[in-house]
Amino acid sequence: MTETRHVPSAPTRVQSLASGATISAHRHDEHQIVYAASGVLAITTDAGSWVAPATRAIWVPAGTVHAHQAHGPLELHLVGLPASANPLGLREPTVLAVAPLLRELILAYTRDPDTDSPERKRLRAVLLDQLRAAPQQPVHLPAPRDPRLRAVCDILRADPADTSTLAALGRRVGAGERTLGRLFRSDLGMTFPQWRTQLRLAHALVLLAERTPVTTVAHRCGWASASAFIDVFRQAFGHTPGAHRP
Template structure:
């Protein structure tokens, strides 16, 4: 990844781990102590890039602005499409991979001073206001007078998605997994299971069995979940229902609306921004 970081002053990243008697460091540490953020990294994620399994005491969040990412946290897979993020508490093993290249942001927090008390991994949506605040915090100087208010608003806006939000289970078998990863990165791919079976050198019957056994859904239902999950941030960003339907692989908006209602209990229009 190509990283562009806004790192807080040295006391907020390094000196809090080492003792210092210098008056200058004491003054700087007092300033930095007001912020729980250690570093904000803006990266370019490249196709098929891997983050190996590791852990660290600092909690972190990763937000995708245009990449499609797959995180594995405490043995569970989390899809991170554009417009979504993932919270990883400190001390929990995690790894990741890039399904589709794009831009992403990672924010690391002080292990003992983060106001987010989320004990478990959680996904969250990044709306336009939260997106602009994160960009502002990345761009401004560490001592900028607007930073405390911007940080407070960022923490106020960060909200874990409810349990009923769409989660996409991924198959473990490498043949089914290859199909799943392709569709996660390109939900508009309209190939049916027979074409995928030829692509991964497996029978339709085998793939049907694998998807149902390892995701709990038939292939067509699993693909619909992927498409609806990809559609939500597009709708929230103001893309029309018909344009969103085409972008995620539906030829007719009516079919998209019906699938969306089955998955969420709501129509797509529910997720469109409200006029101010």
Template structure:
């Protein structure tokens, strides 16, 4: 089907979960896709959806703007030219920032055996990107057994080979840790030490360290750095300057922020974003 926009007639919308085809792809710009249908939204502002699920797995490719996804126990950032994969039946919440253009493929479990059984981000190869765009031009009830089926089969093969992304943040379930997480996400420039956070939550440093390791697999410093990295990617992709991001994350200088970013992702912030906009 053609790319949907905020001006499209959504009365003609068909829930992809109900379409008897192994893969159904749509393009979307200017509104949110959730609960199986489109919802008008101004993507110049951040938009957030409640937790929901689909019977089919969902692959969301962001060409412009930034998507974030959350499931129980995990948080993902999806920068431009990347995608997020959510298996069927998994409760998830999608958030968007910037002017969004994306393509969403709904994939039936009968053809998803070679795809990850867990939520993850994937790096979209040029071929995968073009296959998603092309498949979005197919009718929802495309004829099976011909060119459309071959296109869908190639899309599934290319998706199975796509590299897994690294912008993932484990989210703890312990209520005391969640309070720390929520505070840091609301005020990422807070540079409180492990001792500071332990005192704020009424825990010993040893207990806090043990809880974090058990529930996230990370030390406090490593977890906070990963959060800063993910926030930085989201802000940079929506137009913030390196200096502004460094300030908002509480770094003493833009240089120290750039050093952290380069060590984590192998390139500078400016080059990282430029590569995804090219």
């Protein structure tokens, strides 16, 4: 990211974004919870990208340079928190599961952000309690640093349905299978199959937000069958791709 806007306060508000719209790279001096009540939100930093459907929110710590992109029409709910209020103790962007109660708390808190009533303060306290209890969900694609690993990741980002083995990909970028396997673990903190599954799930969320049929999503993302895709999707998100549709 070359140009970065500095927006000192992290706003609390509701914002609509058209499908494909972006918010350019910026940073706040405060923490922010970013939640898409509809559509799929992608947040990108120098460390990688995070993808969140309506069952997930993204915690963005103070000072993090980040950009947003909407997949599908996005109803974006933003909650700003002082840098001193870090209920999760997290220093990196993190995807959090949003249970029905937490969803309603976020919607209610962002609906009327300009009031400072006792009721609103109690609402914020409950919201923070629910955030502390929210499970972390690793829908994250870390950014590779090694140029050989970056080349492999770029090949698969261009075509998530590519079923090439790591050895075959290594021949294309001039690196051995063992070297690449070690780089995936040391550079990205996951194995090659784990990273490829995360990539495919992230791509599937985007396609589903664009109302692509489930069978088509499965094939475009590299699963051998729709049933195999549905099983992996359910394990990752707790519901089927059909139930996920915006």
